[in-house]
Amino acid sequence: MASSTTVQELEAEADDQPVEPWPRGISRRATMRISDVLAALQIEFPAVTNSKLRFLEEQGLVQPVRTPAGYRQYSPADIERLRYVLRQQRDRYVPLKVIGAQLAALDAGEEDDVPLRAQLATRDGVRPAPATGARLTAEALAREAGVDPEVVTGLVTAGVLRPTASGHFDAWARDVVVLAVALGEHGVDARHLRVFRTAADRQADLVEQIVAPWRGRHAPSSRARAGTLAAEVGELCTQLHTALVRAAVSELAP
Structure with missing residues (x-):
């Protein structure tokens, strides 16, 4: 009769498994276009733009999938990662290098997961014009x-x-x-x-x-x-x- 697997063996096997990048437990199926991402972020970050998303990609903070035609596609996990970056900039004015280090720690499991919750906001780093788009007399x-x-x-x-x-x-x-x-x-x-x-x-x-x-x-x-x-x-x-x-x-x- 084969011996049962020990606790130590199970722990060793778990250590060999790669840590799922943060956020964990959220779909990584990339089906969303940039326009879909902007729509998803619009309420909380009305000032975010197409250029901003591409810039954050260049900084390695989010990695959308590229289709054979070269188009970017994002997953729900990518959306939450973007929310984390944008909140750190808007609410705490954290530099991008520090945000990158924070995400690396989250990816490695060295830091506790941050709660994923939306909050209504009126600016994204740089405060936009009033919601009506008109300046005040x-x-x-x-x-x-x-x-x-x-x-x-x-x-x-x-x-x-x-x-x-x-x-x-x-x-x-x-x-x-x-x-x-x-x-x-x-x-x-x-x-x-x-x-x-x-x-x-x-x-x-x-x-x-x-x-x-x-x-x-x-x-x-x-x-x-x-x-x-x-x-x-x-x-x-x-x-x-x-x-x-x-x-x-x-x-x-x-």
Whole structure:
């Protein structure tokens, strides 16, 4: 009578089995085209583009199957992998190299699986325009921020807000107005806020210098790289500014 398989033998056999890449337990049958992927990601990541997907592929973060005709096809597992990458960029501003290392650890089973759940969002690294696609007029901006139109006018006069040539404002203008009003309650008026505008412009100039080599290229993946890099470096500038202000303010407390 043959002896039964021991626990040690079973464990050895399990060790010899290749670890299924992350995410595990999700279909890897590649039947989805890029258009299908964009539709699946649209609700959570409305700013994701065809170029962005190709750029993430070039970085080795997702590996769609190629048909004999050269078309890319994605699986449900690829979709979840893309969601992980896009969330890490959008929510935590994690650099792509770090995300790649995180995925490698998940693939190897060295890290715990992250929960797979969707969440409604309004930006993907770079914040898109409002859902309507239209920019805000001064009157609409005042309504959105819950302030009198004179407040918006005052911020424009002080150089804090800059409308386009057509007199419209971008998607970030509402945040600027709301924060300016909050500071106004502490006696900080619009003219005092010019220093913030100047600092932001200088930081934007620095970011522009960093991404300029990528913006000068014509390949769609290069433009996607420029957008990703601008978002990452811009957020690092924001975090550094925040840390410096907090450190300075902490010295004012007894």
